[in-house]
Amino acid sequence: MSRLQPARGTSDLLPEAMAAHRRVIDTARDAASLYGFQEMATPIFEFAEVFSRPLGDSSDVVTKETYNFTDRGGETLTLRPENTAGVVRAMISNGLTQSLPLKFFYAGPMFRYERPQKGRMRQFHQIGIEYLGPRDGLADAEIIGCGARVLDGLGVLDRCTLHLNSLGDTESRQAYRTALLAFLDAHAGDLSKDSRTRLTTNPLRILDSKDQGDRAILAAAPRLDGFLNDMSKAHFETVTAALDKAGIAWRLDPLLVRGLDYYCHTAFEFITDALGAQGTVLGGGRYDGLSEMLGGPPVAGVGWAAGVERLAMLAGAQAPAGPAVAVMPMDDDAGVAAHALAEMVRNAGIAVDVPTGGAIGKRLKKADRAGVRLAAILGSDEIANATVQLRELAAGTQKEVAQADLVSDLVDLLVKPVGGAGA
RNA sequence: GCGGGUGUAGCUCAGUUGGUUAGAGCGCCAGUUUGUGGCACUGGAGGUCGCCGGUUCGAAACCGGUCACUCGCCCCA
Numbered sequence: 001m002s003r004l005q006p007a008r009g010t011s012d013l014l015p016e017a018m019a020a021h022r023r024v025i026d027t028a029r030d031a032a033s034l035y036g037f038q039e040m041a042t043p044i045f046e047f048a049e050v051f052s053r054p055l056g057d058s059s060d061v062v063t064k065e066t067y068n069f070t071d072r073g074g075e076t077l078t079l080r081p082e083n084t085a086g087v088v089r090a091m092i093s094n095g096l097t098q099s100l101p102l103k104f105f106y107a108g109p110m111f112r113y114e115r116p117q118k119g120r121m122r123q124f125h126q127i128g129i130e131y132l133g134p135r136d137g138l139a140d141a142e143i144i145g146c147g148a149r150v151l152d153g154l155g156v157l158d159r160c161t162l163h164l165n166s167l168g169d170t171e172s173r174q175a176y177r178t179a180l181l182a183f184l185d186a187h188a189g190d191l192s193k194d195s196r197t198r199l200t201t202n203p204l205r206i207l208d209s210k211d212q213g214d215r216a217i218l219a220a221a222p223r224l225d226g227f228l229n230d231m232s233k234a235h236f237e238t239v240t241a242a243l244d245k246a247g248i249a250w251r252l253d254p255l256l257v258r259g260l261d262y263y264c265h266t267a268f269e270f271i272t273d274a275l276g277a278q279g280t281v282l283g284g285g286r287y288d289g290l291s292e293m294l295g296g297p298p299v300a301g302v303g304w305a306a307g308v309e310r311l312a313m314l315a316g317a318q319a320p321a322g323p324a325v326a327v328m329p330m331d332d333d334a335g336v337a338a339h340a341l342a343e344m345v346r347n348a349g350i351a352v353d354v355p356t357g358g359a360i361g362k363r364l365k366k367a368d369r370a371g372v373r374l375a376a377i378l379g380s381d382e383i384a385n386a387t388v389q390l391r392e393l394a395a396g397t398q399k400e401v402a403q404a405d406l407v408s409d410l411v412d413l414l415v416k417p418v419g420g421a422g423a
Numbered sequence: 424g425c426g427g428g429u430g431u432a433g434c435u436c437a438g439u440u441g442g443u444u445a446g447a448g449c450g451c452c453a454g455u456u457u458g459u460g461g462c463a464c465u466g467g468a469g470g471u472c473g474c475c476g477g478u479u480c481g482a483a484a485c486c487g488g489u490c491a492c493u494c495g496c497c498c499c500a
Contacts, residue, residue, distance in 0.1 A: 005491070005492090008491080008492095065498075065499090081499095082499090082500085110500080112498090112499080112500095114497090114498070114499080115424080115425090115495095115496090115497085116492090116493085117493080117494070117495070117496095118493080118494065118495090119500080120498090120499075120500080124500070125500090126500060127500095128500090194496090194497065205498090208498095209497095210496080210497090211496095258499095269499095269500095276494075276495085277494080277495060277496085278499075278500075280499065280500060281500070282500075283499080283500065304500095305500060306500060307499090307500030308500080309500080310500060311500090328459090330458060330459090331458085358452085359453090359459090359460090360458070360459055360460085361456090361458095361459055361460045361461095362452090362453095362460070363459090363460080364459060364460040364461090365459095365460035365461060366460080367460085368460065368461070369460090369461090375459090375460095377458085377459070379458055380458090381458085389458090389459085391459075391460095393460080393461095396459090396460080396461085398459080
């Protein structure tokens with residue numbers, strides 16, 4: 001290992017990884033645009049309150065996972081750990097509450113100070129959508145459908161299960177919280193250490209504890225769906241009815257709770273077992289109270305975010321695409337002419353590389369391996385005759401063509417399927 | 424923050440009970456082929472054995488510490 005490494009929990013995206021990321025992001029953007037979501041971006045850092053207020057001071061994200069710093073002007077800033085708060089802040093800042101409903105898609109890096117693990121980095125990337133305005137459960141179903149479409153587009157939907165739950169509105173959640181606390185207090189001595197501290201900080205979180213002992217206790221705990229009031233029940237029924245009608249399979253998961261305080265009603269996660277401990281690949285829910293928490297008018301919202309790294313891992317490797325054509329000078333003397341010829345080809349919109357240095361044979365071999373299909377070889381004879389040796393690398397055949405005809409010949413050959421001649 | 428595993432060439436890994444100049448395959452560079460790759464053969468470059476300290480006549484190997492990576496806990500995408 002070299003001494004010079006990237007900071008812990010960060011990594012370089014070399015072309016191969018970058019290609020996989022791009023595929024995820026492009027697929028998501030395309031799917032989102034089918035639903036009318038438009039891409040936007042917010043800053044990578046915000047005033048600390050943008051995250052600390054809505055996320056809740058007791059949430060793990062804020063207490064131990066944010067990157068905070070003070071800038072030269074004395075402002076306390078936070079590298080965004082997620083993007084929903086930033087998008088809602090942008091809605092308020094730009095006065096967009098006059099233009100509801102809003103449908104946004106975003107993609108970009110997020111930052112959480114955590115111990116790195118498979119599928120979890122300190123700088124990671126998320127794609128997500130936010131649907132601002134509608135209170136109706138149909139909006140929930142629409143964004144879930146959009147999420148399913150993203151996963152399907154990547155070919156990973158069949159390896160994911162949609163877990164769904166309702167947290168209810170504030171009233172329902174309060175009632176449940178009281179009942180749950182009463183139950184858990186009676187078993188406090190048997191709970192895991194982590195869960196005991198959560199009794200005071202965030203009791204709902206105990207529900208998705210992975211501790212065996214906790215799970216045994218929770219089996220007898222009161223369930224959230226028993227405490228939903230009529231309005232909350234109706235909302236959830238709209239969501240599930242719409243999902244069923246759309247043919248989207250889901251599974252009720254009464255233990256599914258979202259970590260962030262602003263969620264209400266619908267909570268969902270697409271979970272896979274193919275990624276080790278980090279099973280959640282796309283998750284989200286409804287956050288009707290968020291805008292007010294940030295000091296804006298009451299605006300309802302639903303959305304989800306998905307981890308690009310996790311999706312890229314699930315979807316598999318992606319070969320980065322390079323130029324299919326190379327112009328190769330025979331030697332240094334042909335370099336200038338080769339560059340001029342390459343520019344001519346580029347003017348026609350065809351991507352061209354000009355490998356120089358080293359033996360021509362090595363360059364042909366390397367080009368072939370890199371996926372180049374056609375090489376236009378240029379030496380002193382060709383320069384004198386205004387021609388070029390046009391070689392099909394896979395087949396090893398070549399012919400002399402006039403430089404003036406090069407572009408049209410390239411177009412003809414590029415249309416042919418790879419290896420179509422034989423092999 | 425807590426626990427397990429792993430650190431030897433660009434990559435994947437050998438390296439015997441501690442022994443002298445640390446190896447292989449792949450990759451890379453060059454040659455056999457003076458204007459043409461893939462096969463083959465030949466040669467070459469490339470290593471503070473993660474780092475620091477200790478034990479020893481002698482450490483890549485044993486001990487301690489440390490750093491990094493990795494898997495898991497917590498939490499989440």
